[in-house]
Amino acid sequence: MKNLKKSIALxxxxxxxxxxxxxxxxxxxxxxxxxxTTAPVAADAVDExxxxxxxxxxxxxxxxGGGTNLRxxxxxxxxxxxxxxxxxxxxxGYNVGDTFDERVTEIDGIPVEYVVTPSADGAYRQKLDTDxxxxxxxxxxxxxxxxxxxxxxYVNSDFSLNVAKIGITADDTAQMxxxxxxxxxxxxxxxxxxxxxxCPAGLIYRRSIAVDMWGTDDPATIQEKxxxxxxxxxxxxxxxxxxYTLVASNQDTFFTVDSKKTTPWVDSNDNILIDQTILDWVDxxxxxxxxxxxxxxxxxxxxxxxxxxxxxxKVFSYFGPSWFFSFSMGTESAGDWAVTEGPALFNxxxxxxxxxxxxxxxxxxxxxxKTMTSDEWTLKLAVQNNDFPNNKNAVSQFGSQExxxxxxxxxxxxxxxxxxxxxxxxxAVSGYDALNEVFREAMIDxxxxxxxxxxxxxxxxxxxxxxxxYLKDGR
Amino acid sequence: xxxxxxxxxxxxxxxxxxxxxPFFIIYIxxxxxxxxxxxxxxxxxxxxxxxxxxxxxxxxxxxxxEILDFSARQNLLVYFKNTFLIWIIGFIPQIIVSxxxxxxxxxxxxxxxxxxxxxxxxYLPNVIMAAAVSMLFFNFFGDLGPVNDIxxxxxxxxxxxxxxxxxxxxxKFFQFFNSxxxxxxxxxxxxxxxxxxxxxxxxxxxxxxxxxxxxxSAQIDGANATQSFWRITIPLIxxxxxxxxxxxxxxxxxxxxxxxxxxxxTGNPDMTSRTVVMYLNTMAGGGDYGRASxxxxxxFIISAVLSFLIFWLGRDRDAVKRxxxxxxxxxx
Numbered sequence: 001m002k003n004l005k006k007s008i009a010l011x012x013x014x015x016x017x018x019x020x021x022x023x024x025x026x027x028x029x030x031x032x033x034x035x036x037t038t039a040p041v042a043a044d045a046v047d048e049x050x051x052x053x054x055x056x057x058x059x060x061x062x063x064x065g066g067g068t069n070l071r072x073x074x075x076x077x078x079x080x081x082x083x084x085x086x087x088x089x090x091x092x093g094y095n096v097g098d099t100f101d102e103r104v105t106e107i108d109g110i111p112v113e114y115v116v117t118p119s120a121d122g123a124y125r126q127k128l129d130t131d132x133x134x135x136x137x138x139x140x141x142x143x144x145x146x147x148x149x150x151x152x153x154y155v156n157s158d159f160s161l162n163v164a165k166i167g168i169t170a171d172d173t174a175q176m177x178x179x180x181x182x183x184x185x186x187x188x189x190x191x192x193x194x195x196x197x198x199c200p201a202g203l204i205y206r207r208s209i210a211v212d213m214w215g216t217d218d219p220a221t222i223q224e225k226x227x228x229x230x231x232x233x234x235x236x237x238x239x240x241x242x243x244y245t246l247v248a249s250n251q252d253t254f255f256t257v258d259s260k261k262t263t264p265w266v267d268s269n270d271n272i273l274i275d276q277t278i279l280d281w282v283d284x285x286x287x288x289x290x291x292x293x294x295x296x297x298x299x300x301x302x303x304x305x306x307x308x309x310x311x312x313x314k315v316f317s318y319f320g321p322s323w324f325f326s327f328s329m330g331t332e333s334a335g336d337w338a339v340t341e342g343p344a345l346f347n348x349x350x351x352x353x354x355x356x357x358x359x360x361x362x363x364x365x366x367x368x369x370k371t372m373t374s375d376e377w378t379l380k381l382a383v384q385n386n387d388f389p390n391n392k393n394a395v396s397q398f399g400s401q402e403x404x405x406x407x408x409x410x411x412x413x414x415x416x417x418x419x420x421x422x423x424x425x426x427x428a429v430s431g432y433d434a435l436n437e438v439f440r441e442a443m444i445d446x447x448x449x450x451x452x453x454x455x456x457x458x459x460x461x462x463x464x465x466x467x468x469x470y471l472k473d474g475r
Numbered sequence: 476x477x478x479x480x481x482x483x484x485x486x487x488x489x490x491x492x493x494x495x496x497p498f499f500i501i502y503i504x505x506x507x508x509x510x511x512x513x514x515x516x517x518x519x520x521x522x523x524x525x526x527x528x529x530x531x532x533x534x535x536x537x538x539x540x541e542i543l544d545f546s547a548r549q550n551l552l553v554y555f556k557n558t559f560l561i562w563i564i565g566f567i568p569q570i571i572v573s574x575x576x577x578x579x580x581x582x583x584x585x586x587x588x589x590x591x592x593x594x595x596x597x598y599l600p601n602v603i604m605a606a607a608v609s610m611l612f613f614n615f616f617g618d619l620g621p622v623n624d625i626x627x628x629x630x631x632x633x634x635x636x637x638x639x640x641x642x643x644x645x646x647k648f649f650q651f652f653n654s655x656x657x658x659x660x661x662x663x664x665x666x667x668x669x670x671x672x673x674x675x676x677x678x679x680x681x682x683x684x685x686x687x688x689x690x691x692s693a694q695i696d697g698a699n700a701t702q703s704f705w706r707i708t709i710p711l712i713x714x715x716x717x718x719x720x721x722x723x724x725x726x727x728x729x730x731x732x733x734x735x736x737x738x739x740x741t742g743n744p745d746m747t748s749r750t751v752v753m754y755l756n757t758m759a760g761g762g763d764y765g766r767a768s769x770x771x772x773x774x775f776i777i778s779a780v781l782s783f784l785i786f787w788l789g790r791d792r793d794a795v796k797r798x799x800x801x802x803x804x805x806x807x
Contacts, residue, residue, distance in 0.1 A: 044525070122760050129526040129762070153525045297618070298650055299739075304618030305648070431525060445745045448653050455548065459746055462549045466754065467761035469522045470529075 044152040044431030045264040046182050052191035054164040054173065062165045065360030070112045070368075073128065073144040075119040079351070080104075082196075083112075083368070085384060086377050096383045097403060110364055113139075125150060132159040135358030142359040143368065146193065148183070148350040152431040155184055155192040161355040162190040167366040175375060175391045182426040184352055193352035196372045196381060198390040200420030201255065201321035203342025206333070207409060209244055209316050219411070223340045226317070229284070232343050236293040239316050248306045248315045249297035250285040250447040254440050255348040256319055257281040264430035271474030272435070272464055274457070275428070282443055282453060289447050299444060301328065308333055321348045322417065325386040325407040335406065339413045345420030388417055432471075438463050513775075516768035523762030530765065538769035549746055551754070551770070557659075557742070558750040561734070562727030565663035569671045570719070576671075577678035578704055583690055594679070598672035608665055609736040616651040616661055623648040652738070655747045662734050662748060666727070674719055681715035682708055714788075721785045725778050731756065 074080060084104040086093045091107075094100055104112055117127040128144060135141050146154050154160050173181060173191070177198055184193040203226055207217035214221065225235045236246035247253065261275035288294055295315050297306035305311055308318070309330030318324060319342065329337070353372065355365045371377055379394035381387060383401050398404060398414040405413050439460050446456035461473050517538055519531035545552050576597065580590045587593075600608070616622050626649060651657040685708065693703045709716075731752035734742060740757070742749025751774060759767035 126760075126762075129523060132526065157526055159526060296648075296650075298653055304620075307619075310619055441739075441741055441743070445743060448650075448744070450653070450655075450744045455745070458548050462547065462746070463741075463757070466757045466763075469758070469761065469763040469766060470524055 044156045044187075046152065046185075046426040046429045047187055048182055048425065048427055050185055050187060050189050052164075052173070052181060052185040053189045054168065054170045054191060056162070056164045060165055061167070062161060062359070062362045064363040067140075067142065067360030067364075068110065069139045070107060070110050070143070070361050070364055071139055071141050072112065072114045073124075073131070073141055073356075074114060074116055075124040075145065075147065077116060079145050079353075080114045080116075082372070082381055082385070083114075085381065086371055087368075093377070093380075094384075096380050096401070098384075107368070108364060110361065119147065128154070128159070132356060132358075135159070135356055140358045140360055141356040142361045142365050144354050144356050146352050146354055148199070148352075148429075149433040149436070150431075151183055151193065151350070151352050152429060152433070154354060155186050156431070159357050160192040161357050161359065162186075162192060163194060163355060163366075163369065164191060166355055166359075166362040166369075168194065168369060172370055172373065175393050176373065177390055177392070177421045177424075179347065179421055179424045179426050180350060180352070180390050183350070183429050193354040194369050194373050195350055195352050195390045196378050197350070197385075197387040198421050199321040199323065199347055199349040200388055200417040200424070201319065201324075201346050201348045202339055202417055202420060203317050203319055204324060204329075204337050204339050204408070205317040206313065206315070207336050207338050208313065209239075210338075213239065213242060213244070217338055219338055219340045219416070222338070223342075226340065226342050229343045233288075233293075236288065236291070240292055244314050244316050245295040246293045246316050247288070248295040248311060248318065249300055250289045250294050251300045251440050251443070252294075252319050253285065254281065254300075254436070256342075256344045256346045258436050259346040259348065259424070259428070260344060261428045264428050265432040265435040266430060266471060267474065269472070270470060271472050272432075272461065273474040274439070274460075278439070282446070285443075286447055286453075298448070299441070317342075319346075322386050322388050322413055323349065325405075329407070335409050337408045338411050339408055339416050341416060341419060345417070345424075347420065347424055382414065388414055388421070432468070434467075435464055438467070510775075513768045513771050516764050517772045519765050521763075521765040521768075528762075534765075538766050539773075542766060542769050542773070549749075551751070551773070553746075554749055554751045554754045557747055558728060558730055558752075561659050561663050561730060561748065561750070562666070562724065564659060565666035565670075566720075566723055566727065569667045569674055569723070570716075572667075572671050573674035573678050576675045577682055578708060580675075580679055581682045582700065583687070583694075584700065594672075594676065597675055600669045601673050603669075605665070605669065605732040606736045608669065609662075609733045612661055612665055613652075613737055616657070618648045618650060622651070653744055655744055658738065658744060658748050662730075662737055665733050666730070670723070670726075674723070677715060677719055678712065681712040685711045717788045718785055721781050721788075725781055728752075728774060728778060728781075 072079070072083075080103055084094075084100065084102055087107045088094060088100065088102045088104040089098075103114070106112055117124045119125075128146075131141060132144070144154075144160075168191070173194070176194070180195040180198055181191065184195070185191050205222060205226075210217040210222050214225070216222075224231075226232050232246070239246055257277050257280075261277045263273060263275050265274075266272055295305045295311050297304060297311075300306060307330065308315070308328075309332040313333065313336075318329065320328065322339075325334075325337075353369055355362070355369070359365055372381075373391065375391055375393040375397075378389035378391035379397055379401070382389040382394060382398060383404055386405065386407060389395055389398065395414055395418050399412040405411050442456050442460035442463060445451045445459065446453050451459075461475070465471060465473065516531055518533060518535060520534045520537070521528075521530035521532070523529070542551055544550065576593075579585060580587060580594070614620050649657075651661060689707050689711075690703055693707060698706070729752055730750045734748045734750055735753050735756065738748050740753065742753055751770065755767050755770040755774070758770070
């Protein structure tokens, strides 16, 4: 104990000395000088007036460095699975409906190294932010995957390459939808990433409940019942009388408004602002909960009352894109669902393939991008994974494919969702879209009656400012 | 003669330093340097903005000023209050149960059989990872978890009574994680479960250190178990009780993994289960090392003050008196 006391005393003394010495640190510079000049444009928001320029000078092209390893960063195994679907099976790729566990080990004789860092608690972003600035050496990162919430940050950074510089041409992007293109185009008009899937979304409803309620599960008839917010609320009351609920939780409809908001979360002066559309949504959802139109689920995901299979088939609808089928919804009720446009078609999520600045495999990266986004493979991947292909040709051919949409009773869901992605505006997509989850979770306490709306919004600002120290309270 | 001896004697002392060197080297690299840099960073503006590091730029006490501003509805003081409340809710049953178990295990008259087995069993929860335990409890108390199942079964048996209650709606489930008391209670309960075994072992050692003849003579004089407990055990293990209290308090101040996993890092409902270290973690995770360090420094100072309290409260008072009388005994 005596020694412990001494060492604590010593520590405190050293610690104090450390702080005194710290004043003389040579790195010390005048604060804030640099912050102003490096501030990104308007919170990395999408500027829809800028279109990607895919013709670059021959001299600007990134030459293949003859790399011996294709190093890919991802936050889960999904892209590796899809990459294996396309390049596995001895290089010829798999057929739709094949089940496979193989993960491709080499493409064109170059070994593949896939590094997974889970995205929980921002771990994946930390990994990227640590490794990308120092992307040199014998085995640099060649490709990194990025999710919709974070994509704008990396589109406007120097860590990603203009894909035109590795050989992606206007022909390669001709069939892509404008929304994913706009999201991946930097404010300087460079296309920084490509997506082989898109995430338009609508309303997914339970067929058996529709039949019980109205004697039909036909999407066109059901659409009449859910065509706008007022009709939807009347339907909700109707459902409640029969012991059903319209949605599982108060937050299920959040992304319908999140992708419709007109201003980004953060303005060009770093103020956090809440769009009026979002505030109106809060009021509406509070009413829904109070009226008993939700199943009382505490939070989206998280199982329990939200979970499709365990809530006893009492929930009429979920609002989501097609990745809901395999990612969020249960297997027991598969086939008992159908999709329709609902009150508002929207977009939710998306993942982008980016070429890392510093890659030594430019040619192979370009090949991966071109193959993954080709007409043939976007279609196959979409059928295989219940996804929406980011390719207009694939969308038009989707309906004629075998075995599509078994989750929704064989319905051609792509046709329904295609109306959502066509002409969708990306104007409010910005580098701070991670705030939408913060906001949604902060509202739970208000919906559940623990605190007032103002207090919930206050909590949202507290959380946001803890996470982003350089942002300001815009109220 | 003396000089001859000195030449012959091999000095082994230096080897002692070699043997303890690895600890100090590792300690300096992995503990002391980070500790000192934390102090330095707490006085700097040092954060990551869209992947680019800003700073460290010296800004004096700005971080502390911002963190110690208690005008907002949620602030550091509130997080300290949350942390302390959750800790004390868990600590009170912990010390009571531990004392009870420790005195039973050592009771001369009870002569419990298989006490070694029970000691292992009560210590076991401490071996499991806190995050795993909290995940387990999260599912126990979930909307459709076993706890709600049991409550549900109970109420559906009494359905005749429940039929017309709650607007005709049958009882569905109780949302534990939407209730401030339940959430804090569950977190405190896990802390209790994980640490009462450890405390019991510590108190056991303390009680075993008490001279058995004291109990025997008390027994001969007609003292019952309660009397020997309050008059002999408690006064003699007081220094260790203080130690347990303070170490538990310091551990409680650093409470993080259980509430973080349990509430999905939000500290909900209404951030009432957000502890100081969860607050620190949010900022560190967002790449704001300046402010996070400032919180860490504040925690360090409080922990250091509490540590000194241990020594002050746990010192040998007789030795202090002897020193004052000048009889040469060393302090502590």
